[in-house]
Amino acid sequence: xxxxxxxxxxxxxxxxxxxxxxxxxxxxxxxxxxxxxxxxxxxxxxxxxxxxxxxxxxxxxxxxxxxxxxxxxxxxxxxxxxxxxxxxxxxxxxxxxxxxxxxxxxxxxxx
Amino acid sequence: xxxxxxxxxxxxxxxxxxxxxxxxxxxxxxxxxxxxxxxxxxxxxxxxxxxxxxxxxxxxxxxxxxxxxxxxxxxxxxxxxxxxxxxxxxxxxxxxxxxxxxxxxxxxxxxxxxxxxxxxxxxxxxxxxxxxxxxxxxxxxxxxxxxxxxxxxxxxxxxxxxxxxxxxxxxxxxxxxxxxxxxxxxxxxxxx
Numbered sequence: 022x023x024x025x026x027x028x029x030x031x032x033x034x035x036x037x038x039x040x041x042x043x044x045x046x047x048x049x050x051x052x053x054x055x056x057x058x059x060x061x062x063x064x065x066x067x068x069x070x071x072x073x074x075x076x077x078x079x080x081x082x083x084x085x086x087x088x089x090x091x092x093x094x095x096x097x098x099x100x101x102x103x104x105x106x107x108x109x110x111x112x113x114x115x116x117x118x119x120x121x122x123x124x125x126x127x128x129x130x131x132x
Numbered sequence: 133x134x135x136x137x138x139x140x141x142x143x144x145x146x147x148x149x150x151x152x153x154x155x156x157x158x159x160x161x162x163x164x165x166x167x168x169x170x171x172x173x174x175x176x177x178x179x180x181x182x183x184x185x186x187x188x189x190x191x192x193x194x195x196x197x198x199x200x201x202x203x204x205x206x207x208x209x210x211x212x213x214x215x216x217x218x219x220x221x222x223x224x225x226x227x228x229x230x231x232x233x234x235x236x237x238x239x240x241x242x243x244x245x246x247x248x249x250x251x252x253x254x255x256x257x258x259x260x261x262x263x264x265x266x267x268x269x270x271x272x273x274x275x276x277x278x279x280x281x282x283x284x285x286x287x288x289x290x291x292x293x294x295x296x297x298x299x300x301x302x303x304x305x306x307x308x309x310x311x312x313x314x315x316x317x318x319x320x321x322x323x324x
Protein backbone atom coordinates (compact mmCIF):
# COMPACT_ATOMS: atom_id res chain seq x y z
CA UNK A 22 0.00 0.00 0.00
CA UNK A 23 1.44 3.38 -1.00
CA UNK A 24 1.72 6.35 1.37
CA UNK A 25 -1.08 8.13 -0.50
CA UNK A 26 -3.42 5.14 -0.13
CA UNK A 27 -2.59 4.90 3.56
CA UNK A 28 -3.44 8.56 4.01
CA UNK A 29 -6.73 8.11 2.15
CA UNK A 30 -7.59 5.21 4.42
CA UNK A 31 -6.72 7.30 7.47
CA UNK A 32 -9.00 10.10 6.22
CA UNK A 33 -11.89 7.67 5.77
CA UNK A 34 -11.42 6.25 9.25
CA UNK A 35 -11.22 9.76 10.71
CA UNK A 36 -14.43 10.81 8.96
CA UNK A 37 -16.13 7.72 10.38
CA UNK A 38 -14.84 8.34 13.91
CA UNK A 39 -18.04 10.15 14.90
CA UNK A 40 -20.38 7.51 13.50
CA UNK A 41 -20.86 5.80 16.84
CA UNK A 42 -20.56 8.88 19.05
CA UNK A 43 -22.80 9.03 22.11
CA UNK A 44 -24.59 12.16 23.25
CA UNK A 45 -22.58 14.14 25.82
CA UNK A 46 -24.43 14.51 29.11
CA UNK A 47 -24.96 17.85 30.78
CA UNK A 48 -24.01 18.48 34.39
CA UNK A 49 -26.53 16.91 36.78
CA UNK A 50 -26.83 20.24 38.62
CA UNK A 51 -27.57 22.29 35.53
CA UNK A 52 -31.05 23.33 36.72
CA UNK A 53 -29.71 24.41 40.14
CA UNK A 54 -27.09 26.56 38.42
CA UNK A 55 -29.65 28.06 36.07
CA UNK A 56 -31.88 28.96 39.03
CA UNK A 57 -28.95 30.50 40.90
CA UNK A 58 -28.10 32.64 37.87
CA UNK A 59 -31.71 33.70 37.39
CA UNK A 60 -32.02 34.69 41.08
CA UNK A 61 -28.77 36.65 40.90
CA UNK A 62 -29.91 38.33 37.70
CA UNK A 63 -33.28 39.31 39.09
CA UNK A 64 -31.87 40.74 42.32
CA UNK A 65 -31.21 44.47 42.30
CA UNK A 66 -28.20 46.10 40.76
CA UNK A 67 -27.16 43.48 38.22
CA UNK A 68 -30.43 43.79 36.33
CA UNK A 69 -30.23 47.61 36.51
CA UNK A 70 -26.64 47.63 35.21
CA UNK A 71 -27.38 45.11 32.49
CA UNK A 72 -30.36 47.27 31.41
CA UNK A 73 -28.33 50.49 31.43
CA UNK A 74 -25.38 48.92 29.62
CA UNK A 75 -27.51 47.94 26.61
CA UNK A 76 -26.18 50.08 23.72
CA UNK A 77 -29.60 51.49 22.79
CA UNK A 78 -30.38 52.49 26.39
CA UNK A 79 -26.89 53.93 26.99
CA UNK A 80 -27.06 56.03 23.80
CA UNK A 81 -30.57 57.22 24.69
CA UNK A 82 -29.43 58.27 28.20
CA UNK A 83 -26.44 60.19 26.78
CA UNK A 84 -28.71 61.88 24.21
CA UNK A 85 -31.19 62.91 26.93
CA UNK A 86 -28.40 64.31 29.15
CA UNK A 87 -26.96 66.27 26.19
CA UNK A 88 -30.42 67.56 25.23
CA UNK A 89 -31.12 68.73 28.81
CA UNK A 90 -27.70 70.43 28.97
CA UNK A 91 -28.25 72.08 25.61
CA UNK A 92 -31.69 73.28 26.62
CA UNK A 93 -30.35 74.64 29.97
CA UNK A 94 -27.56 76.56 28.20
CA UNK A 95 -29.88 77.90 25.53
CA UNK A 96 -32.53 79.04 28.01
CA UNK A 97 -29.86 80.77 30.19
CA UNK A 98 -28.52 82.64 27.16
CA UNK A 99 -31.97 83.73 26.07
CA UNK A 100 -32.82 85.03 29.57
CA UNK A 101 -29.54 86.74 30.41
CA UNK A 102 -28.13 88.02 27.12
CA UNK A 103 -31.51 89.00 25.75
CA UNK A 104 -32.10 91.32 28.73
CA UNK A 105 -30.44 94.83 28.18
CA UNK A 106 -29.95 95.29 31.93
CA UNK A 107 -27.95 92.08 32.11
CA UNK A 108 -25.88 93.11 29.13
CA UNK A 109 -24.83 96.37 30.79
CA UNK A 110 -24.15 94.55 34.07
CA UNK A 111 -21.96 92.12 32.18
CA UNK A 112 -20.08 94.97 30.50
CA UNK A 113 -19.44 96.68 33.86
CA UNK A 114 -18.25 93.47 35.42
CA UNK A 115 -16.05 92.72 32.44
CA UNK A 116 -14.44 96.19 32.60
CA UNK A 117 -13.70 95.92 36.32
CA UNK A 118 -12.13 92.50 35.91
CA UNK A 119 -10.18 93.59 32.83
CA UNK A 120 -8.66 96.53 34.72
CA UNK A 121 -7.10 94.23 37.27
CA UNK A 122 -3.56 93.06 36.60
CA UNK A 123 -4.13 89.58 35.20
CA UNK A 124 -1.07 88.24 37.02
CA UNK A 125 -2.16 89.61 40.40
CA UNK A 126 -4.43 86.71 41.30
CA UNK A 127 -4.38 87.27 45.05
CA UNK A 128 -5.72 90.86 44.83
CA UNK A 129 -8.61 90.17 42.49
CA UNK A 130 -10.92 89.30 45.36
CA UNK A 131 -10.02 92.34 47.47
CA UNK A 132 -10.64 94.94 44.72
CA UNK B 133 -52.85 17.84 25.00
CA UNK B 134 -49.49 16.10 25.05
CA UNK B 135 -47.15 16.30 28.00
CA UNK B 136 -44.81 18.62 26.06
CA UNK B 137 -47.60 21.04 25.14
CA UNK B 138 -48.79 21.05 28.76
CA UNK B 139 -45.30 21.84 30.00
CA UNK B 140 -44.97 24.70 27.52
CA UNK B 141 -48.33 26.15 28.55
CA UNK B 142 -47.36 25.93 32.23
CA UNK B 143 -43.99 27.52 31.48
CA UNK B 144 -45.75 30.42 29.76
CA UNK B 145 -47.50 31.00 33.09
CA UNK B 146 -44.10 31.05 34.83
CA UNK B 147 -44.45 27.63 36.47
CA UNK B 148 -41.08 26.64 37.97
CA UNK B 149 -41.84 22.91 38.10
CA UNK B 150 -42.58 22.95 34.39
CA UNK B 151 -39.33 24.82 33.78
CA UNK B 152 -37.40 22.23 35.77
CA UNK B 153 -39.05 19.40 33.81
CA UNK B 154 -38.19 21.09 30.51
CA UNK B 155 -34.56 21.63 31.53
CA UNK B 156 -34.22 18.01 32.65
CA UNK B 157 -35.83 16.70 29.50
CA UNK B 158 -33.77 18.73 27.02
CA UNK B 159 -30.51 19.53 28.82
CA UNK B 160 -28.40 16.79 27.17
CA UNK B 161 -29.64 17.72 23.71
CA UNK B 162 -28.84 21.41 24.24
CA UNK B 163 -25.47 20.71 25.89
CA UNK B 164 -24.37 18.21 23.24
CA UNK B 165 -25.29 20.55 20.38
CA UNK B 166 -23.45 23.48 21.93
CA UNK B 167 -20.46 21.32 22.85
CA UNK B 168 -20.14 20.15 19.24
CA UNK B 169 -20.01 23.75 18.05
CA UNK B 170 -17.87 25.46 20.71
CA UNK B 171 -15.72 22.39 21.52
CA UNK B 172 -15.12 23.39 25.11
CA UNK B 173 -16.92 21.75 28.04
CA UNK B 174 -16.87 24.71 30.47
CA UNK B 175 -18.08 27.17 27.84
CA UNK B 176 -20.72 24.69 26.66
CA UNK B 177 -22.13 24.41 30.18
CA UNK B 178 -22.34 28.18 30.62
CA UNK B 179 -23.98 28.54 27.22
CA UNK B 180 -26.47 25.75 27.98
CA UNK B 181 -27.49 27.76 31.04
CA UNK B 182 -27.88 30.86 28.83
CA UNK B 183 -30.08 28.90 26.43
CA UNK B 184 -32.50 27.78 29.15
CA UNK B 185 -32.65 31.28 30.64
CA UNK B 186 -33.56 32.55 27.15
CA UNK B 187 -36.18 29.80 26.88
CA UNK B 188 -37.71 30.94 30.20
CA UNK B 189 -37.68 34.59 29.14
CA UNK B 190 -38.88 34.11 25.57
CA UNK B 191 -41.30 31.21 25.85
CA UNK B 192 -44.22 33.57 25.19
CA UNK B 193 -42.83 34.10 21.67
CA UNK B 194 -43.02 30.35 20.95
CA UNK B 195 -46.26 30.03 18.98
CA UNK B 196 -45.99 26.33 18.20
CA UNK B 197 -45.47 26.87 14.45
CA UNK B 198 -42.47 24.56 14.65
CA UNK B 199 -41.64 21.71 17.01
CA UNK B 200 -40.40 22.79 20.45
CA UNK B 201 -37.17 20.86 19.85
CA UNK B 202 -36.60 22.77 16.58
CA UNK B 203 -37.07 26.08 18.41
CA UNK B 204 -34.68 24.91 21.13
CA UNK B 205 -32.06 23.77 18.57
CA UNK B 206 -32.29 27.21 16.92
CA UNK B 207 -31.66 29.01 20.22
CA UNK B 208 -28.81 26.62 21.08
CA UNK B 209 -27.04 26.93 17.71
CA UNK B 210 -27.49 30.72 17.56
CA UNK B 211 -26.15 31.11 21.12
CA UNK B 212 -23.14 28.90 20.37
CA UNK B 213 -22.34 30.68 17.09
CA UNK B 214 -22.71 34.13 18.69
CA UNK B 215 -20.25 33.00 21.37
CA UNK B 216 -17.75 31.83 18.74
CA UNK B 217 -18.06 35.14 16.86
CA UNK B 218 -17.40 37.12 20.02
CA UNK B 219 -14.42 34.87 20.81
CA UNK B 220 -13.05 35.42 17.31
CA UNK B 221 -13.37 39.21 17.69
CA UNK B 222 -11.43 39.05 20.97
CA UNK B 223 -8.80 36.84 19.33
CA UNK B 224 -8.38 39.33 16.48
CA UNK B 225 -8.02 42.16 18.98
CA UNK B 226 -5.46 40.09 20.90
CA UNK B 227 -3.59 39.43 17.66
CA UNK B 228 -3.44 43.17 16.92
CA UNK B 229 -2.21 43.76 20.47
CA UNK B 230 0.46 41.10 20.07
CA UNK B 231 1.56 42.76 16.80
CA UNK B 232 1.89 46.12 18.49
CA UNK B 233 3.62 44.42 21.43
CA UNK B 234 6.07 42.79 19.06
CA UNK B 235 5.34 39.15 19.84
CA UNK B 236 2.82 36.93 18.07
CA UNK B 237 1.64 33.44 18.96
CA UNK B 238 2.38 31.52 15.83
CA UNK B 239 2.28 28.06 17.32
CA UNK B 240 0.35 25.54 15.28
CA UNK B 241 -2.78 24.55 17.18
CA UNK B 242 -2.90 20.84 17.98
CA UNK B 243 -6.20 18.93 18.12
CA UNK B 244 -7.08 19.07 21.80
CA UNK B 245 -10.85 18.69 22.12
CA UNK B 246 -12.03 15.27 23.19
CA UNK B 247 -15.79 14.75 23.01
CA UNK B 248 -16.91 12.66 26.00
CA UNK B 249 -19.18 10.52 23.84
CA UNK B 250 -16.41 9.22 21.57
CA UNK B 251 -15.12 5.70 22.24
CA UNK B 252 -11.54 5.36 23.44
CA UNK B 253 -10.25 3.73 20.25
CA UNK B 254 -11.56 6.65 18.15
CA UNK B 255 -10.45 9.39 20.55
CA UNK B 256 -7.40 10.67 18.65
CA UNK B 257 -9.02 10.49 15.21
CA UNK B 258 -12.15 12.26 16.50
CA UNK B 259 -9.99 15.03 17.95
CA UNK B 260 -8.41 15.55 14.52
CA UNK B 261 -11.87 15.59 12.94
CA UNK B 262 -13.18 18.11 15.49
CA UNK B 263 -10.26 20.39 14.69
CA UNK B 264 -11.23 20.23 11.03
CA UNK B 265 -14.94 20.80 11.85
CA UNK B 266 -13.94 23.89 13.81
CA UNK B 267 -12.49 25.42 10.64
CA UNK B 268 -15.70 24.94 8.62
CA UNK B 269 -17.91 27.92 7.73
CA UNK B 270 -20.69 28.47 10.30
CA UNK B 271 -23.62 27.01 8.38
CA UNK B 272 -21.66 23.91 7.32
CA UNK B 273 -20.45 23.43 10.88
CA UNK B 274 -23.99 23.71 12.26
CA UNK B 275 -25.46 21.31 9.71
CA UNK B 276 -22.64 18.79 10.21
CA UNK B 277 -22.88 18.97 14.03
CA UNK B 278 -26.65 18.55 14.09
CA UNK B 279 -26.50 15.62 11.66
CA UNK B 280 -23.45 13.82 13.03
CA UNK B 281 -23.59 14.54 16.77
CA UNK B 282 -27.32 14.86 17.32
CA UNK B 283 -28.29 12.35 14.66
CA UNK B 284 -30.85 14.66 13.04
CA UNK B 285 -32.13 13.78 9.59
CA UNK B 286 -31.54 16.24 6.75
CA UNK B 287 -35.22 17.21 7.02
CA UNK B 288 -34.87 18.03 10.73
CA UNK B 289 -31.65 19.96 10.07
CA UNK B 290 -33.43 21.93 7.34
CA UNK B 291 -36.18 22.89 9.81
CA UNK B 292 -33.64 24.09 12.38
CA UNK B 293 -31.74 26.10 9.76
CA UNK B 294 -35.01 27.27 8.22
CA UNK B 295 -33.99 26.11 4.77
CA UNK B 296 -34.75 23.34 2.27
CA UNK B 297 -33.62 19.73 2.40
CA UNK B 298 -31.65 20.16 -0.84
CA UNK B 299 -29.83 23.14 0.69
CA UNK B 300 -28.84 20.95 3.64
CA UNK B 301 -27.66 18.21 1.25
CA UNK B 302 -25.51 20.78 -0.50
CA UNK B 303 -24.16 22.10 2.84
CA UNK B 304 -23.27 18.56 3.95
CA UNK B 305 -21.60 17.76 0.65
CA UNK B 306 -19.47 20.93 0.85
CA UNK B 307 -18.70 20.24 4.52
CA UNK B 308 -17.45 16.73 3.63
CA UNK B 309 -15.32 18.10 0.78
CA UNK B 310 -13.78 20.72 3.06
CA UNK B 311 -13.14 18.17 5.79
CA UNK B 312 -11.41 15.80 3.37
CA UNK B 313 -9.23 18.62 2.11
CA UNK B 314 -8.22 19.65 5.62
CA UNK B 315 -7.61 16.08 6.76
CA UNK B 316 -5.46 15.44 3.69
CA UNK B 317 -3.32 18.45 4.57
CA UNK B 318 -3.12 17.32 8.20
CA UNK B 319 -2.11 13.74 7.41
CA UNK B 320 0.36 14.81 4.73
CA UNK B 321 2.13 16.75 7.49
CA UNK B 322 1.71 14.34 10.38
CA UNK B 323 1.34 10.82 8.99
CA UNK B 324 4.30 8.57 9.81
